[in-house]
Amino acid sequence: MVPSALVVRSDKRMLEEMIRNLLSNAIRYTDRGKVLLGCRRAGDKIRIEVWDTGIGIPGDQLPHIFEEYYCDAERGGFGLGLAIVRRLGEILDHRVDVRSMAGKGTGFSIEVPRGRAHVGASESVSTSDFDGEIFRGTVLVIEDEMSVRSALTRLLTARGIGVIGAATVSDAVALIKQKDLSPDVVLCDYNLPGAMNGVESIKSLRATLAWNFPAIVMTGDTRSNTMEAIAAYGVSVLVKPFLGDELIQLINQLCRSPESANVNRSARLVEFADERLQR
Numbered sequence: 001m002v003p004s005a006l007v008v009r010s011d012k013r014m015l016e017e018m019i020r021n022l023l024s025n026a027i028r029y030t031d032r033g034k035v036l037l038g039c040r041r042a043g044d045k046i047r048i049e050v051w052d053t054g055i056g057i058p059g060d061q062l063p064h065i066f067e068e069y070y071c072d073a074e075r076g077g078f079g080l081g082l083a084i085v086r087r088l089g090e091i092l093d094h095r096v097d098v099r100s101m102a103g104k105g106t107g108f109s110i111e112v113p114r115g116r117a118h119v120g121a122s123e124s125v126s127t128s129d130f131d132g133e134i135f136r137g138t139v140l141v142i143e144d145e146m147s148v149r150s151a152l153t154r155l156l157t158a159r160g161i162g163v164i165g166a167a168t169v170s171d172a173v174a175l176i177k178q179k180d181l182s183p184d185v186v187l188c189d190y191n192l193p194g195a196m197n198g199v200e201s202i203k204s205l206r207a208t209l210a211w212n213f214p215a216i217v218m219t220g221d222t223r224s225n226t227m228e229a230i231a232a233y234g235v236s237v238l239v240k241p242f243l244g245d246e247l248i249q250l251i252n253q254l255c256r257s258p259e260s261a262n263v264n265r266s267a268r269l270v271e272f273a274d275e276r277l278q279r
Contacts, residue, residue: 002038006046009115014088015048017241018096021081022050022108022221026178030054030057033105046114051107057100065098080109085110088241135248137184138162142172142201143218144193152187155244168194169201173208183213185251190219190230199233219240 008015019037026035033053040047057065064084074144088098089110100106139156143149144167153163164183166172176182186205198217206212217230220240230237236250 002036004039006039006041008046008048008112010012010094010112013241013243014092015094015110015112018085018110019050020086022110023259025081026050026054026106026108029106041114042111044114045111047109047111049107049109050104053105056102056104056106058102059100062098062100066158066243082110084240087222092096092143121254135184135252136160136256138164138181140164140166140172140176140183140186140250142166142169142186142188142192142198144168144189147246148189152247155247159248168192169196169205172205182209182211182264184255186213186215187247188215188217190217190221190226199230199235202234202235216247216250216254 010045023035023037030052035053036049036051038049040049053123068239071113072223085096085108088094092112095111097109097111098106141149141152141154141156141163143165146167146228149167153165162182164172164175164179166175184200188198192198192201196204198219202215204219206215214236215237216236218238218240219226219230222239227237236254238247238250
């Protein structure tokens with residue numbers, strides 16, 4: 001990494017997610033040599049660049065690498081990493097470019113507006129304007145990645161919210177029975193290992209607990225068929241990456257009153273998903 005004192009103006013969490021995905025790909029496809037992270041001035045903008053000495057990408061495949069679940073014979077693998085980079089770049093209005101030569105390596109760049117030093121900025125959106133009682137119940141978090149599950153647990157606990165964390169639905173059921181608890185809200189990742197995805201896991205858990213509890217699905221997949229599938233189950237959605245306050249606000253909305261949650265949940269889902277996709 002080449003250190004720099006330059007300042008950029010962006011969304012910290014979204015930009016971090018973009019860079020993390022580019023670095024992850026660079027490391028994955030570089031067997032020898034190095035991966036370089038640095039930045040260059042470009043007029044009133046800064047280009048954050050990630051270069052590697054990996055296997056490279058043939059020119060005819062470059063137009064397709066940002067497609068969702070794109071796969072090629074040499075590089076292999078499916079995923080949403082570069083599709084997420086492109087999507088976040090569109091949301092933030094950060095241009096994303098790529099240059100590559102097969103067998104020589106690849107360079108990605110993110111063009112970000114220059115910022116001014118020593119300008120304070122809020123880390124997140126304030127929830128002080130929420131109209132209603134603040135949620136203080138228990139959230140069941142179903143997330144197979146331990147680091148993500150731990151981060152969500154710390155976030156919710158810091159807000160005075162009880163948390164039950166589990167990697168799968170079966171683990172969640174066992175914990176609920178063991179601790180004799182009933183979660184007020186379920187927060188579930190969409191892409192879970194095994195036969196059931198997030199909405200199917202929620203449906204199964206609702207049947208097991210005999211209760212149509214409020215539920216939120218987390219996903220980075222913004223394709224219309226995925227959003228429609230989630231909406232069909234009457235489940236709310238948070239598009240990754242999201243701010244902690246966005247999660248807290250949605251939980252507050254869902255749990256403001258059982259009646260309004262049951263009646264308005266599907267409408268809120270459509271409005272929320274449409275808003276995030278338009279951004």
